[in-house]
Amino acid sequence: MDQLVALLGYEFVQNAIAAGTVIAIVSGVVSRFVVARNMSFAVHALAELGFTGAAGFILLRLSPVLGLLAGTAVTAVFIGALGVRARGRDVVVGVVMAFGLGLGVLFITLYKGYANQAFAILFGTITGVSRTDVLLLLVIGVVTLVSLAAIYRPLTFATVDPEVAEARGVPVGALAVAFLLIMAAAVAEAVQVVGVLLILTLLITPGAAAERLTPRPGLAIIYSVAIALLCILGGILLSLITNAPVSVFVTSLSFGCYLLARFVVGPRRRDLRATSGHAKSSAGAAVAQAR
Amino acid sequence: MGSPAVSFERVTLEYGTRRIWSDLSLDIPPGAFVAILGPNGSGKTSLLRAILGLVAPSSGRILVQGRSPHRGDPEIGYVPQHSNFDADLPFRGRDLVQLGVDGHRWGIGWPDPTRKARVDRAVASVDAEAYADAPIGRLSGGEQQRLRIAQALVGDPRILLCDEPLANLDLRYQQTITALIAAWRERTGGTVLFVTHDVNPVLGVVDQVLFVVNGRWAAGKPDEVLTSERMSALYGSHVDVVRVHGRIVVVGESTESGFNIEEPHHVPVPVEPH
Numbered sequence: 142m143d144q145l146v147a148l149l150g151y152e153f154v155q156n157a158i159a160a161g162t163v164i165a166i167v168s169g170v171v172s173r174f175v176v177a178r179n180m181s182f183a184v185h186a187l188a189e190l191g192f193t194g195a196a197g198f199i200l201l202r203l204s205p206v207l208g209l210l211a212g213t214a215v216t217a218v219f220i221g222a223l224g225v226r227a228r229g230r231d232v233v234v235g236v237v238m239a240f241g242l243g244l245g246v247l248f249i250t251l252y253k254g255y256a257n258q259a260f261a262i263l264f265g266t267i268t269g270v271s272r273t274d275v276l277l278l279l280v281i282g283v284v285t286l287v288s289l290a291a292i293y294r295p296l297t298f299a300t301v302d303p304e305v306a307e308a309r310g311v312p313v314g315a316l317a318v319a320f321l322l323i324m325a326a327a328v329a330e331a332v333q334v335v336g337v338l339l340i341l342t343l344l345i346t347p348g349a350a351a352e353r354l355t356p357r358p359g360l361a362i363i364y365s366v367a368i369a370l371l372c373i374l375g376g377i378l379l380s381l382i383t384n385a386p387v388s389v390f391v392t393s394l395s396f397g398c399y400l401l402a403r404f405v406v407g408p409r410r411r412d413l414r415a416t417s418g419h420a421k422s423s424a425g426a427a428v429a430q431a432r
Numbered sequence: 433m434g435s436p437a438v439s440f441e442r443v444t445l446e447y448g449t450r451r452i453w454s455d456l457s458l459d460i461p462p463g464a465f466v467a468i469l470g471p472n473g474s475g476k477t478s479l480l481r482a483i484l485g486l487v488a489p490s491s492g493r494i495l496v497q498g499r500s501p502h503r504g505d506p507e508i509g510y511v512p513q514h515s516n517f518d519a520d521l522p523f524r525g526r527d528l529v530q531l532g533v534d535g536h537r538w539g540i541g542w543p544d545p546t547r548k549a550r551v552d553r554a555v556a557s558v559d560a561e562a563y564a565d566a567p568i569g570r571l572s573g574g575e576q577q578r579l580r581i582a583q584a585l586v587g588d589p590r591i592l593l594c595d596e597p598l599a600n601l602d603l604r605y606q607q608t609i610t611a612l613i614a615a616w617r618e619r620t621g622g623t624v625l626f627v628t629h630d631v632n633p634v635l636g637v638v639d640q641v642l643f644v645v646n647g648r649w650a651a652g653k654p655d656e657v658l659t660s661e662r663m664s665a666l667y668g669s670h671v672d673v674v675r676v677h678g679r680i681v682v683v684g685e686s687t688e689s690g691f692n693i694e695e696p697h698h699v700p701v702p703v704e705p706h
Binding site: 177290291292293294295297298301302304305306307308309310311351352353355356357358360361412413414415 | 486502503520522532535540571575
């Protein structure tokens with residue numbers, strides 16, 4: 142315990158905790174929409190092409206964080222321009238991702254410096270962030286959350302009920318592109334903790350666990366943020382104690398949260414079942430099936 | 433009667449190179465309950481989309497309450513074709529209804545007692561209180577449909593567009609949903625355009641039918657349109673309109689284009705005892 146308190150005095154630990162908190166809030170909120178819009182594959186592609194962007198920026202001796210952001214943003218624009226509709230979107234994502242990752246390989250080959258910067262982007266480097274990085278992550282995080290708050294209602298409408306949303310004048314296509322850009326920023330943030338390869342543990346799992354805990358959309362976002370905070374801050378502390386990499390603990394904690402939500406806590410919650418007295422058969426069957 | 437709620441002036445609608453409707457002229461008076469009938473693929477949904485301002489006619493003019501259709505018209509309520517909600521989606525029936533109040537507005541939309549009261553009233557008006565707090569994806573088709581109607585009506589529209597609202601419902605729910613919509617029309621004097629492939633469940637409340645087949649159309653009172661002569665002319669082949677046990681059945685051979693007439697398919701299902 143004393144050892145832990147002593148560790149908290151180090152600047153790199155404070156930076157990690159500050160950055161981790163910002164990233165957890167962003168990931169928790171964004172992952173709810175990633176899950177509801179079924180966009181796991183797009184998240185994966187954004188992360189891998191974020192790697193390409195970071196590798197390119199390292200080659201040019203620029204900030205890898207900005208490189209990540211550039212990579213994910215360009216990818217978001219490409220995916221948005223080529224295929225916004227759900228059908229065919231995965232194909233477009235795959236096509237763009239394959240090409241972009243090829244470029245990343247080229248950049249890493251050209252780079253004559255240390256390979257550990259590339260390794261950090263692949264597996265996360267939260268305990269290595271500087272004060273400047275923390276500020277940059279904070280700015281990106283605030284911009285992301287403010288943008289998401291601005292489009293929250295119509296994005297929810299377009300996600301849950303696209304036909305009626307369109308009829309009510311909601312710009313469904315433009316919102317899909319806007320959300321891709323928000324995802325691009327969230328991916329650039331989350332990569333700092335778990336790296337490109339493990340990105341889904343922060344941008345899918347908290348949102349997926351949260352929806353097992355409540356039928357209320359707003360509360361699901363709060364639960365998702367809480368789970369992301371637990372995973373990241375817990376992961377950082379466990380890593381400090383054990384010296385094993387942060388991503389190992391973050392992925393384990395988030396997987397544990399998901400299993401707990403899905404098989405232990407969720408099934409006990411009454412309000413997650415259909416409470417109707419009508420049409421017992423079909424609603425009951427749905428509940429039985431989901432168990 | 434005043435000016436028509438919806439009027440079509442020589443409207444032609446094309447989808448790509450395919451002509452869906454040609455030369456449709458029809459005035460729908462306010463307060464009318466119009467059933468839009470026809471086989472699958474005859475452009476019934478496209479007609480609703482044109483009224484919503486989502487597709488523009490290639491020629492002619494559509495007027496909704498005297499104005500050109502525009503997206504997001506608050507005077508129109510819309511019940512889309514049956515859609516499936518994910519069983520685990522954290523979204524309740526009341527959240528779906530709430531989208532009808534302010535889902536199109538920007539911002540977060542923090543909890544608001546006025547809005548909650550409106551949603552509660554809309555939920556109560558379709559008798560959905562018992563399950564409005566359950567996840568929408570866990571409800572039966574009929575329960576979801578009631579909430580869809582509450583969503584469409586919560587904004588107090590003057591015109592209600594329903595796209596196959598009775599599809600996938602058992603007979604009892606077909607009657608309930610029809611009664612809910614008819615009661616809304618009685619109460620508010622609103623206009624209903626009701627797309628369906630089977631006229632029978634709504635026969636008691638409909639005062640006009642619009643029947644479309646292959647771009648051709650016929651409109652008028654059900655007794656005038658749903659006759660062997662009119663239907664044969666419309667399909668371009670011999671068609672019989674038969675009345676059995678107070679129900680109307682349209683029966684025919686395939687037309688020269690190989691287009692089969694879709695018969696009203698349901699047989700009365702015994703109501704389950706409670």
